[in-house]
Amino acid sequence: MFRFRDKEMADKIVQKLREMDLQITLMHVCGTHQDTLVRHGLQPLLEDVGVDIRQGPGCPVCVTTAKEIEESIALAKAGKTITVFGDMIKVPGVEESLSDAKTEGHDVRIVYGVNDAVDLADKISNEVVFIGVGFETTTPSIAVAVSRRPPKNFSLLSCHRVIPPALKAIVEMGEVRLDGLIEPGHVSTIIGSRPYEFLSEEHGIPQVIAGFEPLDLLMGVYMLAKQKEEGNARVDIEYRRVVKPEGNPTAIKVMDEVFDPADVKWRGFPTIPASGLVLSDAYQEYDARQRFEDDLAELEGKEFKEPKGCRCGEVLRGVIRSEECPLFAKTCTPTNPIGPCMVSAEGSCSILYKYSKHAEAK
């Protein structure tokens, strides 16, 4: 796979793009794409040939709302054992994070995957709550675990979200004029290319599903530029070695069985119709929100403000880039994050910080 990093080929693609004399704005929705763009210095290279790329809402931890963080903290404080992906633990809630709750002595544990949480529930008698965060890449694994009917002391606080409705929202809000979308390779591994087609058909937007090596992204950009030049709007797949048009039918089936769509809020967005996932009727018994309704009652109907001065919302809508936030690398750093975009390894603020001079100077 190393040839997907071939420097000579990369130069050739950039040269092709230069010859096309472009002035386009693209959006991707994936932290791993952002990492590739920044780590390999592709962003300035592309800017130089007239291609501006924004991240958009492609960071599951970042789009998780303050209310969901507060729910997790409330359950930790009510004595449940909280199991969570490492990226979530430092995200600031209103006053504190799950990491702070852990320091105060509450039982918060980082897990690598949902199976670790199920195994833990097997071993201990306390209630084990898994904080389910993630897009379609992650959700099938959670669905498999739930469909196997885990122990009765296991439950799920679903914060899962799906990508296509968010793309629809971005396009319809029209804050950024987009010439093309780079769709996330691993979400697409699961859902395939078809769920994106309506965006090309109804909104005339060229799309490409791209992989994560530098050549994948550069070629993805080239394929979009070509579509635009030729007046086309369709969904191309660049990441063919992993993505099939039909996706992964086994994964889709188990997700459909275990989850139902729900209207949910995303950080920085209003409620987006059918963009969230709740457990279906057959699996309600594993729903932490129902099981611990009393512990969570206090949070119902409350308003949660965004951290003061934090512009994550605009970053997530692709309206600004991280460097445009006045707090970036000043009051907001990975050791003292103000918003989730500086916490998650997929947040564009944290990615920019990691590869920037600020990090070296430390």
Place this chain on the structure above:
Amino acid sequence: MCLAIPAKVLEISGDVATVDFGGIKKEVDVSLTDAVVGQYVIVHAGFAIQVLDEEEARETLALFDQILGGNVA
């Protein structure tokens, strides 16, 4: 979090496979794929989410080469 990494399947027993991430061995759940021993799978959060198609990888590189009109690949 959508980071997913290719690993080679060494052994399969039921839903669990031992895979090799460039020297590091781990057990992953392969129930979402029809992976067989010897193939590469894309692994995310302890689950294989797809089999990597090596033939398609070669074809993609050949296609890049054709588009770029060189003999780089």
